[in-house]
Amino acid sequence: MLILNGFSSATLALITPPFLPKGGKALSQSGPDGLASITLPLPISAERGFAPALALHYSSGGGNGPFGVGWSCATMSIARRTSHGVPQYNDSDEFLGPDGEVLVQTLSTGDAPNPVTCFAYGDVSFPQSYTVTRYQPRTESSFYRLEYWVGNSNGDDFWLLHDSNGILHLLGKTAAARLSDPQAASHTAQWLVEESVTPAGEHIYYSYLAENGDNVDLNGNEAGRDRSAMRYLSKVQYGNATPAADLYLWTSATPAVQWLFTLVFDYGERGVDPQVPPAFTAQNSWLARQDPFSLYNYGFEIRLHRLCRQVLMFHHFPDELGEADTLVSRLLLEYDENPILTQLCAARTLAYEGDGYRRAPVNNMMPPPPPPPMMGGNSSRPKSKWAIVEESKQIQALRYYSAQGYSVINKYLRGDDYPETQAKETLLSRDYLSTNEPSDEEFKNAMSVYINDIAEGLSSLPETDHRVVYRGLKLDKPALSDVLKEYTTIGN
Structure with a gap:
């Protein structure tokens, strides 16, 4: 029997890893009714x-x-x-x-x-x-x-x-x-x-x-x-x-x-x-x-x-x-309210962390509300214990390309290096790249096309059960839109 860190393989088989619900659902096709x-x-x-x-x-x-x-x-x-x-x-x-x-x-x-x-x-x-x-x-x-x-x-x-x-x-x-x-x-x-x-x-x-x-x-x-x-x-x-x-x-x-x-x-x-x-x-x-x-x-x-x-x-x-x-x-839950009939028009999932910023990882829109303004470079850390970082769809694309659930934005604001391995694998599997060793210019161009396609609904984000956790973000860095400009010309 395999023993790993004091646990037998039989015991490990009984452990269900945690998971979070996924958003981005679509209307199912009409059935016989x-x-x-x-x-x-x-x-x-x-x-x-x-x-x-x-x-x-x-x-x-x-x-x-x-x-x-x-x-x-x-x-x-x-x-x-x-x-x-x-x-x-x-x-x-x-x-x-x-x-x-x-x-x-x-x-x-x-x-x-x-x-x-x-x-x-x-x-x-x-x-x-x-x-x-x-x-x-x-x-x-x-x-x-x-x-x-x-x-x-x-x-x-x-x-x-x-x-x-x-x-x-x-x-x-x-x-x-x-x-x-x-x-x-x-x-x-x-x-x-x-x-x-x-x-x-x-x-x-x-x-x-x-x-x-x-x-x-x-x-x-x-x-x-x-x-x-x-x-x-x-x-x-x-x-x-x-x-x-x-x-x-x-x-x-x-x-x-x-x-x-x-x-x-x-x-x-x-x-x-x-x-x-x-x-x-x-x-x-x-x-x-x-x-x-x-x-x-x-x-x-x-x-x-x-x-x-x-x-x-x-x-x-x-x-x-x-x-x-x-x-x-x-x-x-956001509604289109009126005295005749009220309709649900948006559902936003937000997650919270006690020691720093935390944003809404999922937006389910019918259709979506207008995005909130990005936080600029002159923004300072709020006095409140809790806060939320809003992301555009382009930032979501940068965040989700990592299979580990960490975002380019999160690592950039921490001053850490961010991995490109998962991004290259995604771009290769979707024919945005044709070589395993692209130049920096080829990689940035491929990321730009990929993110534009996601924003226009022509491509999708990689499947992952992970969710990003924002802790102690340093908001004295340049604006988030400056990070986007590394990979896309889309304004924010």
Whole structure:
């Protein structure tokens, strides 16, 4: 057996190297339904293999929502079926599972009666008994087990999903994770995932916010509405420091757990200036969108007044990082807002480093906003602990040609020599060079053509999973545009 640095080859095979989501996605080709789609990754940090599987999804046939028309960030949920009419909120209703398949009640047998009465789950005892009914998809494909729990004392209902990989998901345990009729709390239309736990005791906890009247003009057609039904995904916490076999929500509605990672969905409670990193704690009340709308398919009004303005990734390692809440990455969402219909027009990913500059490594534009001005040679290091260096597409080309993820710009500003090996390999493989030993003039001319082609969409950047890390940049160097002039005549 091979031993490397004290680790066996079998152990090394179990280690998954870290990676970051890639941008630059394109609309997929229309399938048989004629719909175009695209997916944008959220800035989610990896954690021992159990992190939330969330992303922004676009469908040209999608409706309006908290991310503008066509966009959604769906969490696992179970809902009453509405395609045959408004639910009656009795035994005649049908349920739709997390994959959209109709659920049917599992047959009752002598060995496995259905439903059953439960007073406990494992070692956890409940203050009331529950009637538990087992369901399964009408067309089996995922092979999970679903249980619908209804309290025999207070009537509270929730779902348990036992996945085939051993993970247990809890949906709608508290009222905060249920879409219900404000005038009849027992009329629950949708149950949202609230907690998940693996057999190893790793947890993910989902928090939701209820719609209210903050920053909403309550006059005119907004007067007299009960807008409290809607639920917005607010936080996703994961990476519990201490493993726990049982669901936290069995015993507490708000588990007091030391979480190492928190994904925050911000609806205007924090600033969106890319130069100013937002705080972990909300500083303001959320903003109202210009195009509020309502849904009535469940028989009551579900009013939406909010737009998700950004998604923030925080780490909580106070001993290692020197602060309780450390912002490491951020997805800024920009909208074309108007009173008729709001559309998402740009998504910018920014990453942060505690000791210097850090820029947005990915821009996903529909189309892109105008680029910010370059920082000139007279620029001085900002007083703020955090800062962002904006890059044009030409600078991105110079940055990405290195397979190691280091940029010409970064090394130049540090005063280091920058490698040309990877650049020559890229130019040779794409027929911009015809010799392994080009002259300096041939190399610069080839780089100029290559970068121009990238800017015009005629060529692409090399594939790499790496991302540049900017630390301690010396901004007393000449302007970044001067570096560009070594390889291209494109102005900046």
